[in-house]
Amino acid sequence: MVRPPFIAIGLLSACVLAYEVLLTRLFSIALWHHFAYMIISAAMLGYGASGTALTLLKDRITRHSGAVYVGAAAALAVLMPSAFLLAQQIPFNPLELLWDPTQPARLLAVYLLMMLPFFCGGLGIGLVFALCGAQASRIYAFDILGAGVGSLGVIGILFLVPPPRVLTSLAALAFLAAAIAVCELRLRQKWPAVLFLVLAVVAVAMPGIPVNRSPYKDLSQMLNIVGARVVEERSSPLGMVTVVENSWVPLRYAPGMSLNATNEPPPQLGVFVDGNGPSALARFDGNLAPLEYLDQLTSALPYAVLKQPRVLVLGAGAGSDVLQALFYGSTEIDAVELDGNVIDLVRRRFRDYAGNLYDRPGVTVYEAEARGFVSASRKHYDLIQVALLDSFGTASAGLYGLSESYLYTVEALQAYLNRLAPGGELAITRWLTLPPRDALKLFATAVSALEKNGVSDPARRLVMIRGWKTVTLLVKNGDFSAKEITAIKVFCRARSFDLAWCPGMRPEEANRYNQLAQPYFYEGAVALLGPARDAFIDSYKFYLEPATDDRPYFFRFFQWDAAGELFALREQGGMPLLDWSYPLLAATLLQALLASGLLILAPLALSRCRRTLPGMPVALYFLGIGLAFMFVEIAFIQKFVLFLSHPLYAVAVTLCAFLAFAALGSWLAGRSSATNKVPRAVMAMAALALFYLAVLPVLFQALIHWPDPAKIVLSALLIAPLAMCMGVPFPTGMARLADRREEAIPWAWAINGFASVVGAVLATLLAISLGFAAVILLAVLIYAMVCLAERRFP
Template identity: 40%
Template sequence: SVITRDRGDDAALDFLRSLPSAAPFAISRPDRVLVLEAGGGLLALQARLLAARDVVAVERNPDVVDLVRNVYGDFAGGIYAGDPVRVIRGHPRSFLINDSGGWDLIQLPAPGGLGAGASGLFALSEDYLRTREAFELLLDRLAPDGILATQAWLSVPPRGSLRLAASLVEALRAAGAEAPGRSVVALRSWQMILILVRKGQFTPQDLDALRRFSSDHGYDLVWYDGMRREESGRIHRMAEPWLYDAFAAFVGDRAKDFFRDYKFDVRPTSDRRPFFNNFLRWGTMPEAMRLLRSGGMPLLEAGYALLFATLLQAILLGALLILIPLLVSGARRTLVRRPARSLRTLVYFAAIGLAFMLIELSAIHRFILFLEEPVFASSVLVSAFLVFAGIGSLSSGRASTVDGLRRLARFGALGVTVFGLGWLMLLGSVTEAGGALPMATKVFLVLVFVAPLAFAMGQLFPSAMAALSVRDPDLVPWAWAVNGCASVVGAVLATVLAVVIGFDGCMLAALALYLLTLISFPLQTCEGPEMR
């Protein structure tokens, strides 16, 4: 995000009047303007130049706010000094939850940089400001006839711009719009698309003003209600008017057909799968691989290539470390002597290693929005899981027989399943209702959610390990190795599953693995010597 020099000479800032983001000011004269992800203050400066009386800029990064306000305060003309621009340091979603609304214009700039989304660099990054739930919240915070202005970088073939359009149309329908096409207009430059959504409908006078603005500044109109297909893309041409076709499908009744037939996944995202820049469709991978040598890398996307390379590496190295004991004669005799027990040991410790990481990492992702900062959320969740899982492990020491240890492990697996299903049913509602709570209260709620689940998760490993140490101590080192390797693989696999099937799907996969431990406890006999 750039910091714009402001010497107090409005004439030197006239370029701001011709940027695509100035289009809403050509249609109306907004008094109250909200700028989300304000960054270096360009859109806030533009709103001030175009005579908005009340401008609020929300920026989550305190270092950016400090740079614009203090380090480069004179250079930026004091844009973040407080008059007329008020700066709020915080997560935009948290601000919207606490805000009463009534905004004439809400500006949401394009995420990332030009080309970053198309290359797949942000494919694995959560974006909770561009999910279906976020857009519904944004529309709710508009004043009557207010405008939401959103931007996206253009790539060829289009991806992020289409997902943005589909998300906005779906949010309009959720808000009760019977003819969403009349509430949406869009224009484009050579590198960016601007989509305007009105809480109401655009009038013929609005469309005339938008045509004049586009003609004066060299922009192409992409969509408005009543626009003909041949009118789209007169200046910036594509092989086909893909943008117009997509808007026509979204506002009509052909959205599902478009999503099914398009080579990229441009369906709206949700808070349970908030990967806005995740465009890969598995069906396109063979085609992308064939086109790699002729420039087809953008079809594959670099983020996925790196992720799957990491997963493959973890699986191969983990399998190698698990199978190495078979090359050592003494260890091989131990594993072959009781093949059924060795197989159960492999399945059991691999399952709990994978499942623990799937639950822990999916929980971190789910609570990032609630706790506002990824690093803070990771610290709280990892600490909570380690502490309460440790307490659960300590409690397993009360069992005195192998049979008791097996029952304890089964109770733990059933407890994880029950508490995990409770998470799936309650977590979304609780975090949404508690979005406006003080941070200390939020952390307490996180601990309340994590404690019983982590406690149950912590019982499975020590129970089986203690039983093995009595009945078959030679298998203990191998069990440690299997669990450790599975945990490493699970850390990568959790990201893969979250991108593909969402956080809830990741949780369900983990619960299935915990249920698998019910039939794979290493020792199946009902009797055993007393534990010491």
């Protein structure tokens, strides 16, 4: 291989990263979104294992390097759809992971299948590094530039094409990369290029790979009911929206409706996102009488105190909370919904069914992320209603434990309270889980937010009630009056809802209607308002520490101290008590370490070539680069989520900017003849990271009102110098090995892949426990270790 196939490298890398992003969507539809961590580590494992294969087989591969590269690209094209198709045939059920001894083995099988396409991609790119190491900077630049384009491109394509069809399109792109490689490498036989072009056309014409949803997802359960049928389906990167109707067994969705209610809901359609839900799209013709059932929900509590309020609904979905506001006579309703497909379904496809709900006088709908909308808004409201956004099944099973949610952090509640008019109220409704988790953590978060806003006695501004299925918390911009407390008690008494907390409440007023063994909610509220709050939080069986923007994991309830006790109850129905998504992430880390040891480290340790490989400094150098790069990238993606006010924009912009500007840094490093490039780049990166930690929160808050294009440009400009510095160490190290120990390049590629496997999962575990700021600080320390290791290079 005389000249690297730069264009083919860029296309191949674009395919690999686009496939990685796509798999997160496919697994969100088939299972649940937190399998993204498994996918990322599987990708990096494939890269690492390819480095090991190159180290052990380099002499054999070198003689046929062109054919091997082309074969790797073609194999990637075949394996991307087929590996996913085969993975779906494995009867893996994550809900049984902790008590079915066969499930871990099935998870490992899925993990290894997902690794295969990335192995092929890593084999092709690693082979070019091994044979053309002197041009490492240019190779690395094309590699990560292609990855950046792939990550951005696939998100754009997902707005136009459903995920299953994108999978076959990526296969076509990989065949195109193989065809271009035949030409770039000047292989003697040209007919493979024609064959790959034909296969690319065939792949584009193929139907999408079917996605089999877990039978335990809400949509699967709904479609098992006789008469249920899908009437509409829309797809975007935000999710697959499915609308279901049932003329035989009508949907009656009214979360936590009072058992005293005598009026049933009107006909409804079920709206599911990625198979989770439903939310209800109710038939509405302008007549408010059929909406009387909305008066029987705990979410109606604020209307017992406020009359015709100006309302902001966050997470409007299909419009239930908007209908509730209309029922109570609100004349000014702002509704915020992130998913444009949901808005379009209500506004256009089901316009007549929904009674033109989102275009009624006084109703204004905004397609925006809730937290970002509130931060940028200058309006004040009498009521801010945070809708019940998730399903009971996923919430109670702990499926959101790894979800970053900026809706329920201390800073979020502070932002909501700052948008309330004097005497206004914030209302948040959550599912009731036993023993109490969500409700008490939300209560603790509200107490902390009030205290940070300077309220000396939060107890006088809080009310919490519970029904048999839901809990509603009120936080007032001012103290509750005696008249308002009376109205709240009358509201609860008429509907048999229990008071969990209100100012001046006596213990005997708790636990009257939906009786528990003890008044857990009241006792928890008292403890969280008292001087022993910290001791209560520390000793509680579930993690109740308020979420913050630095640790935005509101749904993390797992406590290691209680894990053994809860696991012992698994055969007595105790598994729903265990927030199993957090242990799953830890298990993924252990599985990644095990698989990496077997596929990357063990073959190297047992092979004859171990005697010729460089020593510990080189290993630490490439290990540190892999860990630190993943730490910084993952942490700063989260830092930009709040500023860009849209999770898709944040991921697309930050990931693409990191990779594109790292490519530029790599290219510039290759053109520089300086001998101390790595220390300089690391020092600059460390200074920027620490500076950003201090400055970005203030800067973002000041500029949150900027239009989206301006914020995207600013974000890219902020990322540029940091990413350029991060693009220097890897190609510089590879180039030095090419000069002195060329045979060690595949080994370094394997070590870096191993570090990235561990780093992707470890960064999230550390962020959950310590916060993203700590992850960035740890990355700075690791980069300092890289500098020390670089000084001892051979």
